[in-house]
Amino acid sequence: MALRKETTNWIALAEYDLETARHMLQSGRYLYVVFMCHLALEKMLKAHVTEATQSMPVKTHDLIYLVRKAGLNLPSEYLDFIGRINNASIPTRYPEDLQRALTEYPQPVAERYLQQTEEVLLWLKNQLM
DSSP states (O other): OOOOHHHHHHHHHHHHHHHHHHHHHHTTOHHHHHHHHHHHHHHHHHHHHHHHHSSOOOSOOOHHHHHHHHTOOOOHHHHHHHHHHHHHHHHHHSOSSHHHHHHHSOHHHHHHHHHHHHHHHHHHHHHHO
């Protein structure tokens, strides 16, 4: 089954954002690691929505909404992680207190978010192929 052109573009965008997250980790920009991981997941989920609905997804950053819209049945640990990163999206994107946010998302936390994102993205991509 051939994927829609829009779907392959969402996949490429997700992979681009994942690579950006890796670069942010290397440069010590840990809040942006989490932010870019969220974006990568969002775009891969939008690839799934595009295939499931045969149309472009609505503009949203809500990962749980996208999981439901795509009709995905994720393993529970992946769904738990998506819920966690979904909740981290706003505080890392628009921190009310930068110093507090930096202490809440140090290198080990950013590394875990990146590793889990890589795992979930691979699973999601494999579901499309």
